[in-house]
Amino acid sequence: MTRILWRVHRNLPDRRQRCATVLLLVLFLFLPALVPAQPDRSHPPALGSPPRLTLPALQHLTLSNGVPVLLLEKHTVPLVQINLIVRAGSLMDPPGKQGLADMTASMLMEGAGHRTSLELADAIDFLGVQISSESGRHTMGVNLHTPLSKLDSAIVLMADIVCRPTFPPEDLERLRKERLTEMMQGRDDPDYIASVAFGHALYGAHSYGVPKLGTDQGVRAVTTADVLTFHRKYIVPANATIIVVGDVTPVTILPRLERAFGSWKGSGAIPPPVPPIVPTAGRTLILIDKPGAEQSVIRIGRVAAPRLTDDYDAMTVMNTILGGSFTSRLNQNLRERHGYTYGASSGFDFRPLAGPFIASSSVQTAVTDKALGEFLKEFQRMLVMVPDSDLVRAKNYMAFRFPGGFETVSQIANRLEELVIYGLPDDYFDGAIDRILAVTKGDVLRAAEKYIRMENLAFVIVGDLATIADSVKSLDIAPASVLTVDDALGPLQHRAPGE
């Protein structure tokens, strides 16, 4: 049992230098004494100034085939993280084949070079290294996490996976069954149901409205030829970047990368532009029935802004106040004050195109209507009231914990991906603390007004409708659609056991 299940967030900082000198002086005075100082518990202790982020310089290297390499040296533990990302993801799924990118990413691990799926897994596991492949909406990646002592063997396997996957048809069939079953199991999980319905409510038929795993129909339609084509088109040097973080230097890593990826060829297609998003207007309320549910899963939100918006810092500070920390208004209200839930939170899911603003919670069935009312009260309050204490705490929380988010090699590599994907400058993170601290009350209020629009919200509730539907509808928050799980996820397709 943990106290807090949810952990939101990106970090970022304020400068509140209370007299560090006083503390030092106190310590100094009492150091020689045998009896320790009587602690002053009348107020929290004074703290010195917080640390800045001090990242080693980013180094830019290039392989002979043109693949850019971003290196950050970190020599504390003999580990190396290598993330290879390509600019192609589920947004490139052709119509009717939703799920292709995700299947392609998974299929990379199902046989490569001269190794079958089982041989490849055995080689990776025997080394004790981790290699994973994953597809996002805009990008896809293969990540290697390895002790330095295993780097030479591991990088060979990684190169096979990226450059020489074999895509055996029988493994595609196995994966397909696994994927379809996984999607079927999503019906058990009210959070999954709510997420799918919420995505659809906000983005309709746009790719952002389709689950990353794809659709039942799409997953059924994918062929080996589709996977091969996707790989040939998009997983190519011209479309790739390699990020290295860990116990290596340019001299030790470049020859290894060159041997592994230098001869990688292929001229693929630059991914086509993604169709623009047309946000839905007005309010919608979608009620999905989960008979007997002990809790109602609530999602409220709307289409917000792309990652590169100028409002980014104001939005994140605003959200920290509203629902992005333990002391945030939503959590304090719904969890601590009312006891409706184990936690309530909100966040912006930033993407290349406008991602969603999402507020969410799982609340006790009997108080679903009251909880909805409290969400709306807090939204309304966010539009008009930002006391200094809230603003300072939120900014300090984000700014002072920001350096702590660069601790492990995989954490750092993930942050560097952000630079690559969004084309941010090398010193972007160095400036993050100051950018946060510069956010003003006016900025926060403007961000609230712009992105929490009371007249344009989608509400999705998954719960026991026999108990909650009437009271929720009587709130009159939006015209209601009542759905079954089948309506929300598509009808369940049964398969014969041996299929």
Added chain:
Amino acid sequence: MKRLLILMILACGTALAGDGHLSLPYIRWTLPNGLDVILHEDHSVSTIAVDVWYHVGSAREKPGKTGFAHLFEHLMFEGSQHVPQGKFDEWLEAAGGDNNGSTTNDRTNYEEVIPNNALALPLFLESDRMGFLVEAMSPGKVNAQRDVVKNERRENYDNEPYGLASLSIEENLFPENHPYHWPVIGSMEDLASASYQDVVDFFRKYYVPSNATLVIAGDVNVDTTKDLVETWFHDVPGGPAVPPQAAPPVFLTEQKRVVLEDRVQLPRLYIAWPTPPVFAPGDAEMDILAAILAGGKNSRLYKRLVYELQVAQDVSAFQDGRRLASIFEIVVTAREGHRLREIEKLVWEEIRALTTTPPAPREVERAVNQIEASFLDRLESVQMKAELLNMYVAATGNPDYLNEDLARYKAIDPGDIQAMTATYLRADGCVVLSVFPLGKPELAAPKEGRP
């Protein structure tokens, strides 16, 4: 002598000597009130982790009061004599700190991760609630957190697919007089009955400094930190020592077969056995056995049930290591169109194979290599290091038990795995639980056990 050596290593500030020898250098001392303090220096980051373990978990609860240790954990965040309600989190956030707490059967922990300038703050907060909690306690606070915990139970158990399975396994695996018989989360009825007086009694009995360990790991200066710890904790009143807990050994002499109906699409089979306590002989073998059975595509159950026959969606196996007795568990979700009868038969076949023939050396080596690599990962974060120091000292008395821990795995040979499988994974001493979809009891494993 040892202390001297440790200090010398500390001066180098590294957790890894050149020869690959792992170490977690530390300084350890005890305050007059009995508080055990462990300090680990790491200047590669600008953060500090503070991790307080109280050596009390749900195993100390009394019948009718289940879930109390965890409810108490929640109350520890609701303010103490000098920390008004709500300020614990507000002050930490304003300093850029994160915090959390967790409760298991054996212990309760409280942790903060803060920037290197802010160490005095968590020390103030932890010392205040260690020394002066009840002065600020009220029935109202107990009631409010009771509601939060009930919601936690709803979210993670009652409304979670297969969420009640783990509770059923503990109840059936451990006899009624065993302190692992009831779950950490507790029952709704018992949570309802927890009173203000229970809180006061529990605090006086178990939240004494001599029943706690304070670990500080990260970007700290040793001298300054020692002084800060003295300053903030020396006025925390001591209390009577908490005697160690003993529990009757767990022997299951039957195959208990249990079924649960749940709102799920697919049936899932659980087989659970009582196994040796964490760090006791046999414990490491169970970790390796778990990897041989279900770790990776080439593991025996995954390869046969998921990869080849494709009758299962997923398999997992793990040793849930605990202080008084552990649980070894195998979990398999059947694919649509397959019943747990068929799954169970295959699982027992694979177990039986391991009791008659030792695994191949490569299977053992593969598992050990993965465990060895994971040790490096744990040294990457100050929070994980703090947790390791606490875990090791609680279980073995030695905070820097990394090498001894790893050596346990490296000493295992295939014959050990065969022997331990035969000793512990017995058909006549386990719990076989079927979770079946609403209205489809025919998918569950049969009522009668397999021979």
